[in-house]
Amino acid sequence: MKKVVRGGDLKKGFLLSRDIPRVVKFDRRPQLDALIEELTEAFAVRYEKPPTANQFEVLNQIQSSNVPPSFLEENTAFKYKKHLYDLTAPSWLLDTFRRHLDIDCWPPSDEARAQLIGIGSSKKLEVRIPGTKSQRRFDGSGSRGGS
Numbered sequence: 001m002k003k004v005v006r007g008g009d010l011k012k013g014f015l016l017s018r019d020i021p022r023v024v025k026f027d028r029r030p031q032l033d034a035l036i037e038e039l040t041e042a043f044a045v046r047y048e049k050p051p052t053a054n055q056f057e058v059l060n061q062i063q064s065s066n067v068p069p070s071f072l073e074e075n076t077a078f079k080y081k082k083h084l085y086d087l088t089a090p091s092w093l094l095d096t097f098r099r100h101l102d103i104d105c106w107p108p109s110d111e112a113r114a115q116l117i118g119i120g121s122s123k124k125l126e127v128r129i130p131g132t133k134s135q136r137r138f139d140g141s142g143s144r145g146g147s
Helices: 007-017 030-044 053-064 069-073 076-088 092-101 109-114
Strands: none
Touching (some): 007 030, 030 076, 030 092, 076 092
16 A cells, blocks of 8 residues: 655655755746745754764864854754754744845836736736646636637
């Protein structure tokens, strides 16, 4: 019998494989792609195997040697500790969203409105999933064929 992956196991698989940023893409919104990538890296730490004692010892040696910060950022134990700290910091999530969403490349409101489909109170955002064809007609009927 085939094992069914549900809930936490599916989330764990996506985070550990880092597939979310490859699967979830936003057309013409690189700031959202960067946000998803950063969140994936941070949340994955909850499911990763912690670094070994030796890796933490190497981190301690690097930190005591006063090396440039760029050396630290590439160290596995440093990244692990930083992500754990970030997840417990009260404002980290909000600050992360703000940093990615406060970029000046968002469309003006008229352009955003132009992306809406329909007229009047029945406006709907067009949902597009990469690699698939839309199954809704612009009239919202849900039909793909003719009559």
